Amino acid sequence: MTPVLSVENLSVSMTNRDGDLVPVLENLSFNIDKGRTIALVGESGCGKSMTALAIMRLLPEGFVITGGRIVLDGEDLLAARPKRMRALRGDAMSMVFQEPMTALNPLYTVGDQIAEVLYYHRRLSRKDAAEQAVQFLKAVQIPAAEQRAKAYPHQMSGGMRQRVMIAMALACRPKLLIADEPTTALDVTVQAQIFDLLAQLQDETETAIVLITHDLGAVAELADEIAVLYAGRCIETGPAHEIAARPRHPYTRGLLGCVPHLAVGVAKPEVWTDLGEIPGMVPGLGNRGPDCAFLARCANASELCRSKPQPPLGHVEAGHAVSCWRAEEIAA
Amino acid sequence: MSTMESRLAMAQKPVPAVTKVPKAVSPARAALRQFMKSPSGVAGAVLLLVLIAGTIFGPWLHPVDPLDIVGMPFAPPDADALFGTDYLGRDVLAGLIYGGRATLTVGAVAALITIVIGVTVGALAGFFGGWVDALLVKISEFFQVLPPLLFAMVLVTLFGPKLSTITVAIGAVSWTSAARLTRAEFMRLRDLDFIKASRAAGAGNLHLILRVVLPNALPPIIVSATLAIGTAILFEGGLSFLGLGDPNTMSWGLMIGQNRNYVLDAWWAVTFPGAAIFLAVLAVSLVGDGVNDAVNPRLRRR
Amino acid sequence: MALLTHLFGKFANAVVLLLAVLVMNFCLIHLAPGDPVQVIAGEMGGASPEVIAALRAKYGLDHSLLEQLFTYLGKVVHGDFGYSYYFNQPVLGLILQRLPATLYLAAASLVIAVLIGTVLGVISARRPNGLLSHGVTVLALAGHAAPIFWTGLLLLLLFGSVWPILPVSGMTDVVDPKTGLAYAADVAKHLVLPSITLGLVFVAQYSRLARVNMIDVLSADYIRTAHAKGLPERVVLVKHALRNTLIPIVTVVGLQFGNLFAGAVLVETVYSWPGMGRLVFDSILRRDYPTLMGVLFFSAVMVIAANILTDLVYRLIDPRIRAGAR
Numbered sequence: 017m018t019p020v021l022s023v024e025n026l027s028v029s030m031t032n033r034d035g036d037l038v039p040v041l042e043n044l045s046f047n048i049d050k051g052r053t054i055a056l057v058g059e060s061g062c063g064k065s066m067t068a069l070a071i072m073r074l075l076p077e078g079f080v081i082t083g084g085r086i087v088l089d090g091e092d093l094l095a096a097r098p099k100r101m102r103a104l105r106g107d108a109m110s111m112v113f114q115e116p117m118t119a120l121n122p123l124y125t126v127g128d129q130i131a132e133v134l135y136y137h138r139r140l141s142r143k144d145a146a147e148q149a150v151q152f153l154k155a156v157q158i159p160a161a162e163q164r165a166k167a168y169p170h171q172m173s174g175g176m177r178q179r180v181m182i183a184m185a186l187a188c189r190p191k192l193l194i195a196d197e198p199t200t201a202l203d204v205t206v207q208a209q210i211f212d213l214l215a216q217l218q219d220e221t222e223t224a225i226v227l228i229t230h231d232l233g234a235v236a237e238l239a240d241e242i243a244v245l246y247a248g249r250c251i252e253t254g255p256a257h258e259i260a261a262r263p264r265h266p267y268t269r270g271l272l273g274c275v276p277h278l279a280v281g282v283a284k285p286e287v288w289t290d291l292g293e294i295p296g297m298v299p300g301l302g303n304r305g306p307d308c309a310f311l312a313r314c315a316n317a318s319e320l321c322r323s324k325p326q327p328p329l330g331h332v333e334a335g336h337a338v339s340c341w342r343a344e345e346i347a348a
Numbered sequence: 349m350s351t352m353e354s355r356l357a358m359a360q361k362p363v364p365a366v367t368k369v370p371k372a373v374s375p376a377r378a379a380l381r382q383f384m385k386s387p388s389g390v391a392g393a394v395l396l397l398v399l400i401a402g403t404i405f406g407p408w409l410h411p412v413d414p415l416d417i418v419g420m421p422f423a424p425p426d427a428d429a430l431f432g433t434d435y436l437g438r439d440v441l442a443g444l445i446y447g448g449r450a451t452l453t454v455g456a457v458a459a460l461i462t463i464v465i466g467v468t469v470g471a472l473a474g475f476f477g478g479w480v481d482a483l484l485v486k487i488s489e490f491f492q493v494l495p496p497l498l499f500a501m502v503l504v505t506l507f508g509p510k511l512s513t514i515t516v517a518i519g520a521v522s523w524t525s526a527a528r529l530t531r532a533e534f535m536r537l538r539d540l541d542f543i544k545a546s547r548a549a550g551a552g553n554l555h556l557i558l559r560v561v562l563p564n565a566l567p568p569i570i571v572s573a574t575l576a577i578g579t580a581i582l583f584e585g586g587l588s589f590l591g592l593g594d595p596n597t598m599s600w601g602l603m604i605g606q607n608r609n610y611v612l613d614a615w616w617a618v619t620f621p622g623a624a625i626f627l628a629v630l631a632v633s634l635v636g637d638g639v640n641d642a643v644n645p646r647l648r649r650r
Numbered sequence: 651m652a653l654l655t656h657l658f659g660k661f662a663n664a665v666v667l668l669l670a671v672l673v674m675n676f677c678l679i680h681l682a683p684g685d686p687v688q689v690i691a692g693e694m695g696g697a698s699p700e701v702i703a704a705l706r707a708k709y710g711l712d713h714s715l716l717e718q719l720f721t722y723l724g725k726v727v728h729g730d731f732g733y734s735y736y737f738n739q740p741v742l743g744l745i746l747q748r749l750p751a752t753l754y755l756a757a758a759s760l761v762i763a764v765l766i767g768t769v770l771g772v773i774s775a776r777r778p779n780g781l782l783s784h785g786v787t788v789l790a791l792a793g794h795a796a797p798i799f800w801t802g803l804l805l806l807l808l809f810g811s812v813w814p815i816l817p818v819s820g821m822t823d824v825v826d827p828k829t830g831l832a833y834a835a836d837v838a839k840h841l842v843l844p845s846i847t848l849g850l851v852f853v854a855q856y857s858r859l860a861r862v863n864m865i866d867v868l869s870a871d872y873i874r875t876a877h878a879k880g881l882p883e884r885v886v887l888v889k890h891a892l893r894n895t896l897i898p899i900v901t902v903v904g905l906q907f908g909n910l911f912a913g914a915v916l917v918e919t920v921y922s923w924p925g926m927g928r929l930v931f932d933s934i935l936r937r938d939y940p941t942l943m944g945v946l947f948f949s950a951v952m953v954i955a956a957n958i959l960t961d962l963v964y965r966l967i968d969p970r971i972r973a974g975a976r
Binding site: 072074087101102103104105107108110111113115118119120123131133136137170181184214294 | 701853870872874875876878879881882883885889890893894920967968969970
């Protein structure tokens with residue numbers, strides 16, 4: 017089966033003030049199949065959102081894709097013309113953003129903003145599109161959908177708006193849905209509801225989901241695969257349960273250490289040293305050398321790590337790869 | 349008009365917090381250094397200095413009384429009269445030199461009056477809030493209902509076209525925007541911690557307003573003052589153009605007003621004074637933009 | 651209902667403000683140097699002793715100031731804004747006669763300013779460092795710095811003698827008067843130069859404002875959403891960006907109506923446009939105070955009306971205001 021989305025060696029750079037290219041994302045690769053979910057995990061500034069925008073070909077000004085391939089259902093997106101990209105966006109692939117408070121246009125009703133997707137992609141009449149919009153509001157479990165369709169974004173809560181965003185993104189039954197921190201701006205209780213909703217809608221539509229988050233614990237349940245990003249590099253990737261149970265990279269372990277309780281039901285192995293919060297910060301753009309980007313913050317760093325460049329992703333088990341010189345020792 | 353106020357607040361970018369500067373450099377010097385980096389600001393400053401120097405030193409180079417008749421009316425620009433003569437045969441160049449003195453002085457003094465009234469009203473309203481604010485906002489609202497130029501015309505017509513009347517009239521009608529700006533700044537600053545700290549330390553209201561809040565509110569006020577000079581120069585021109593200039597003092601506006609009916613016979617008699625006003629206002633605006641960039645670094649990209 | 655209550659509040663506020671304008675008018679007349687009778691009659695209004703005696707009686711000038719104020723206000727309430735001895739007409743009639751011409755001019759200039767200003771601003775915002783963007787910046791500076799009467803005179807010079815293709819004076823062709831449609835066309839032709847002159851100042855301002863706002867709006871999250879939805883570029887720009895950009899422009903249009911009116915006074919003087927501005931000029935020349943005061947009062951009425959209108963337009967554009975959430 018060909019994957020819905022295949023990202024191969026994707027690299028993104030930013031033009032800095034002096035006109036030089038600074039790498040933001042380096043050699044990222046992942047595949048995702050129909051009905052499956054991959055979570056891209058990492059702290060802010062690690063390149064997650066840029067990956068999402070690169071796939072949508074909506075990178076902000078100053079950011080350029082410097083290499084790699086993005087293939088959606090057999091179609092090379094980097095070779096697609098702008099017109100073709102517009103046809104794909106919102107139809108074959110769509111996106112839910114982090115900030116539901118600002119991601120909706122304040123001047124139009126939510127019904128209108130959902131309907132216009134159908135109007136432009138499906139060529140429905142205004143009236144049919146409006147009726148469909150109400151159906152989608154029902155599908156994302158918004159009560160009194162008929163009335164809510166006539167409401168403006170400012171009249172809704174953050175959770176409601178995010179549901180609207182999801183309805184909008186799924187209106188054309190896309191093959192791929194990218195959700196960029198869809199719950200970060202929401203209350204904890206609402207977060208769980210949104211994740212449940214996404215899971216449920218995925219069962220119905222078989223949409224492949226790229227879920228972007230900084231909260232590894234929250235997605236361990238929802239995701240099938242996890243790719244951990246650090247400073248623009250993928251440092252660990254594999255099946256979600258495997259990574260949650262046996263994280264190899266010190267950074268991944270740190271991320272899991274930050275999570276209060278794991279929802280996957282695997283007890284925390286005794287041998288783990290509880291890292292708590294990882295001290296330090298992601299190195300800034302342009303301050304990333306060839307050596308391991310996590311070196312400065314790593315509690316397990318050895319002379320070996322300091323003397324060599326960042327290792328390539330190496331398979332430790334089937335489907336589980338990690339970029340760490342000491343992966344074998346840490347696993348032991 | 350509170351909706352107007354809030355709308356304006358939406359229309360204008362929020363004024364960024366006070367610029368942080370390295371310790372060793374005084375804010376004024378840092379701002380000056382920043383200003384020197386703005387090519388248009390420096391160009392404006394140079395242009396303004398040239399105009400001012402022209403009105404100060406001009407009479408030495410060109411000692412002609414602007415009210416004297418020196419030749420035939422409507423003499424085109426030539427070697428005798430570099431910029432030609434007007435409808436009475438007066439020298440246009442002399443008019444430009446002496447007229448500049450009046451126009452630029454009116455501009456500067458009227459802007460000063462504008463700012464003094466505006467800052468006083470805005471500071472009191474913003475600092476005290478409550479009924480003081482309500483009352484002063486109501487008064488500003490009243491002044492905003494009257495078109496400033498028209499109001500100034502009525503004042504000058506009633507009280508007579510003297511340079512002093514014109515200056516005061518311009519200042520008296522155009523202070524509302526400075527007041528609005530100052531009020532917003534004071535309201536923002538009033539609740540900041542360091543102001544509260546001064547208040548807690550027992551500082552009196554007058555001390556707080558003048559020594560603590562005002563210095564921090566200065567950057568936008570300075571910008572607004574620069575722009576007020578330009579507006580005042582245009583107002584002086586407009587009033588003189590309508591025949592409300594002081595007939596005993598040559599000014600750029602007066603030259604245009606007196607010669608406008610003969611524009612088809614003698615283009616030079618209105619074109620040059622108009623260009624002088626244009627250049628003066630342009631220079632002041634450029635300086636204003638440069639100052640704005642210097643004191644509001646975050647807005648520099650615009 | 652909320653709208654009605656809101657409008658009622660606006661009207662009540664307007665009445666208070668207009669009363670204040672009248673009180674100020676009254677005070678100004680009495681503060682001005684010279685006998686108020688002279689002021690009311692106008693210095694050159696041919697004030698014969700009989701007229702002066704009649705005026706004293708009419709305005710009760712022998713009574714206390716407070717009584718005089720109420721007499722004055724009473725007259726105004728009944729539509730009596732005084733009598734222009736120079737024009738030999740009641741002030742109210744004089745102003746109403748001139749009002750349409752000024753409204754044509756103001757409306758035409760406003761349309762030019764908002765349309766061209768917004769279009770220039772929006773187009774240039776798409777390339778913030780492009781040629782057009784710099785052009786807009788220069789235009790904004792030049793438009794602000796050029797005295798409107800000077801621009802007017804230069805255009806008059808250009809179209810009056812160098813390239814005479816447009817009428818430069820008056821509102822109609824007096825030599826060859828027209829009727830019906832031809833009349834409207836004639837007026838429109840005469841309107842071209844005055845409205846462009848007046849509009850140019852505001853084109854400069856609005857294009858700069860539109861540009862800055864459009865740049866802001868284009869970087870808003872909801873614009874990214876609109877792109878992510880795959881909407882056509884045109885729909886993103888016009889439906890999602892432009893309407894948001896218009897909000898601050900509408901605000902400024904409302905705030906600046908007074909300046910538009912004052913600009914009209916200057917432009918009408920340049921092109922002998924027979925509106926209220928021209929009336930102001932003539933009254934200044936003749937020291938015709940009643941007319942001048944009347945015009946000042948009516949300009950306040952127009953500014954307030956413009957503010958209320960702006961408020962309504964604003965509500966139409968922005969649902970957040972409609973819902974009462976400011």
